Structure formats: structure tokens, C-alpha cells
Amino acid sequence: MSERVVIIGGSHAANSVIETLRWEDFRGRLTLISEEKVPLLSPTALPYLLENGDWKDPWLRPLSFYQDIRVVETRAIGIEPDRGRVVLPGRKRISYDRLVIATGASAAPLTIETSRENPVLTLRKVQDLHRIAEKARRSQKILIIGAGLIGLHLAQIFSQAKKKVHVIELKDQVLPGLIPSGLAFQVKSLFEEKGVRISLGVRLETLREKEGRLSNGERVGVDLAIAAIGIRTNWEVVQGTSIAVREGIVVNDRMETSLPGIYACGDVAEYRDFFTGESRLNPNLVSAAEQGRTVAAALLGKSDRHPGLISINTFRCFGCELVSLGRIEADVGDHVLEQGNFEGKFYKRMIFRDGRLKGLSFFNIPIDGGLYYKLVREGVSLEREEERLFREPFLFGKALAQRASKA
Numbered sequence: 001m002s003e004r005v006v007i008i009g010g011s012h013a014a015n016s017v018i019e020t021l022r023w024e025d026f027r028g029r030l031t032l033i034s035e036e037k038v039p040l041l042s043p044t045a046l047p048y049l050l051e052n053g054d055w056k057d058p059w060l061r062p063l064s065f066y067q068d069i070r071v072v073e074t075r076a077i078g079i080e081p082d083r084g085r086v087v088l089p090g091r092k093r094i095s096y097d098r099l100v101i102a103t104g105a106s107a108a109p110l111t112i113e114t115s116r117e118n119p120v121l122t123l124r125k126v127q128d129l130h131r132i133a134e135k136a137r138r139s140q141k142i143l144i145i146g147a148g149l150i151g152l153h154l155a156q157i158f159s160q161a162k163k164k165v166h167v168i169e170l171k172d173q174v175l176p177g178l179i180p181s182g183l184a185f186q187v188k189s190l191f192e193e194k195g196v197r198i199s200l201g202v203r204l205e206t207l208r209e210k211e212g213r214l215s216n217g218e219r220v221g222v223d224l225a226i227a228a229i230g231i232r233t234n235w236e237v238v239q240g241t242s243i244a245v246r247e248g249i250v251v252n253d254r255m256e257t258s259l260p261g262i263y264a265c266g267d268v269a270e271y272r273d274f275f276t277g278e279s280r281l282n283p284n285l286v287s288a289a290e291q292g293r294t295v296a297a298a299l300l301g302k303s304d305r306h307p308g309l310i311s312i313n314t315f316r317c318f319g320c321e322l323v324s325l326g327r328i329e330a331d332v333g334d335h336v337l338e339q340g341n342f343e344g345k346f347y348k349r350m351i352f353r354d355g356r357l358k359g360l361s362f363f364n365i366p367i368d369g370g371l372y373y374k375l376v377r378e379g380v381s382l383e384r385e386e387e388r389l390f391r392e393p394f395l396f397g398k399a400l401a402q403r404a405s406k407a
Helices: 012-023 043-052 126-137 149-160 181-193 285-299 369-377 386-391 395-406
Strands: 004-008 029-033 070-072 078-080 085-088 092-095 098-101 105-107 141-145 164-169 197-200 204-207 211-214 219-221 224-227 231-233 262-264 269-272 312-317 320-326 335-341 346-353 356-363
Touching: 004 012, 012 029, 012 285, 043 126, 043 149, 098 285, 126 224, 141 149, 141 219, 149 164, 149 181, 149 312, 181 197, 181 312, 181 320, 181 335, 181 346, 181 356, 262 285, 312 369, 320 369, 335 386, 346 386, 356 369, 369 395, 386 395
Parallel strands: 004 029, 004 098, 029 070, 098 262, 141 164, 141 224, 164 197
Antiparallel strands: 078 085, 085 092, 105 231, 204 211, 211 219, 312 320, 320 356, 335 346, 346 356
8 A cells, every 4th residue: 555645735845845756756645735725826926916916827836736646625723643644624534654744834913902993914825915905005104014025025015106104123123134234224225215114123012093103102104004023833733742843843854843754844844053053943935945855855765864954035125136145144253255335235245164155145246046055055165265256256156056066
């Protein structure tokens, strides 16, 4: 009898598991349990859909992707590890030999006092997109809580739509934890040049019908409020089991949970950082795909081990492009190269350790982020070549990555 593998959730990580198993000619039976109907929409596509309304091809995968697997379109409400079963509504069960949890994450809620007429919205699902788009058409004053990637993307969209946009951020810079403070100042200035107001070190305390009160005592007019303050992992399916959970479901270097034969990957999984070894989340597409491949390798009986999480983010704003990769802040003993021009709107920063690249932050500097990810991931030796790489990040970076591939 062929092995039964059940995957809960239709995320990027889940798709990576399925694609890798197909590539390796997996002979078992695959079942996908998805709360949303297939084909599935990528959460990362939602701001772009809000921006241009192009619904031609926003799906993670086409419908044909799911044709040779069993798809159950319902919510998994729990698991019974001792019996190897997933619990569905209506007392239904699906049996498995091995289980993959790729349930992703939800938008972190903002717990403040609001009115029923003017709630704080979030953007993570298609339903959220429709609610925001509908209300935005009737709104002029828009308050965005959170100056991360989603928050600033929404700020750009509404600013270009001639709305009055105010972004508030509890931390002391925009894109906190994603870019260094020097670059954050440039990004903030760019948005302010475009008419977006940004207030740092501030939180929303209450929201009434048309007015919000901030922690600095200021009262601001609000027709539409959107919270973009991070994520909350969807780990509830393992609640009541002995599977270890912190911020997310804790996994080892095979993406296996504390219960053998049960794996987790993508936004829901918590694993060790590549540089520090500390356990954390890493919600981005590149990491989700890597983790999915590691799970598939385990299912195929291979010995592959995940080497650790590396952050990579790309962001386009008002015609400018930003890339951040790996470590953002330097540690004692690191070699840092940095150059920026506020008027010319460019910035570059590289962090090296023992002749190897640890991280970079580029703004309006053309590079191939995938090639640089390879240099960091594989620990390519760059000794005595750091300065040239900094001067010629596109051409020399490409040459180094090609050289590493041949080694």
C-alpha cells in the first residue's frame, strides 16, 4: 500500500513540497486540505491587486496544478497524532502516514477600542481586499498602522490615488528589522516627499467613527484604518497535542516537529537563524520554498538538512527598488562597507565576516538578489575581493556567483 501524505494548507511552502515530490517521482498518495478553494491566491499579491486591479493571473498555481492530488476544501480543526488522523468539521477524519503542516499565518490583530462603524481592517485574504477596496472608494483620510513592507506599500497605493495618508509606527524607524537606520531615513524622506505623513514612536489608542487618538495625545481624522503590524502564525491545528510551539511550530533541521512523522514549513514554522542559531520565524517566499524542499527530501528518505534561516526582502516604492538580505546590523568584528547619497537617492551597505558576505542593504542599486542569496547561503569566500564587490555589485557579483557554481 502506498504511503499517505497529507498536507494541511495551500501556502507557498505547501506548493514547494508538492512540486519537489513530483520532480522526484514520489509514488505515495497526496492529499491537500485547504480552507480556501483552489486555485489559491498569494497573500503577497493582494497589495498589487489593490493597486492595479489586474486579476488575470494572481494565483499561486493554476487549477491544473491540483489535478493529480486529492483536494479537500475545508478547514482542518485538529489532529490526532496517536491515530494518524486529521480532524475535519462534522466529525470527519482523514488518515495519514506522514503529515505536513503549512497553514501559514494571519494578520496580527490590533487590540484597541474601536467603533462598529469604523473598525481597523487588515489585509491577508481576498475578503480583506474587497473590504478595503470598497471602503477606500468612500474614504479620503487613511490611517495605516505599521510601517513595514505591507504598510508602506499600502501608503504608496493610496497616496498615488490622491488620498491623505498618515502612517504611524511604534518603532523608531520605517521598515524596522528589515533595513539599517541610515537607509530607513532615506525611505521615510522619499515617502514624505510624496505627501505621506509618517509618525514614529506612536501607537493608535482608540478609534471612533471618524477620529483616532494617538499615544502622543494627537487626534487625527480617519475614514479608513488599516493595521499592518506583522503576522500571527496559524498553529491552532496542533493545539491540544504535545507538538512544541513558541511563536510558531518548532521544527528541526529536517523541518520535523517534536513528533516524528509530522512536519511544518513556511510562515507557520519556527527554526534557527543561519547566523545566530536563535529560533525565529522567517515569513518570506524564498524561505518558504526552501523549507518545502527540505520537507520533501525528508518524505523521500533523503538526508538533506536545512542550514538555517536567512531573511531576504525586496520592495519597490515610488519608482525605487530596495533589497535587503541576511544580517542588517553589524556585530563586533564585522567589516562594513557603506555609501549613500540622499540627493541621488541611492544607498548601499555590505557586511562581511572573515571574508564572507553576511548581509547587504541596497537602494536603487541594480543587483540580482538571487545571486547574492547564493553567495551568503553557500558562504563563498570573498577574501581580498570585498572592495571590488562593493564597487561593482552587479557585474562582479554575477561573476562570483558563476564562479561558485563551477567550484
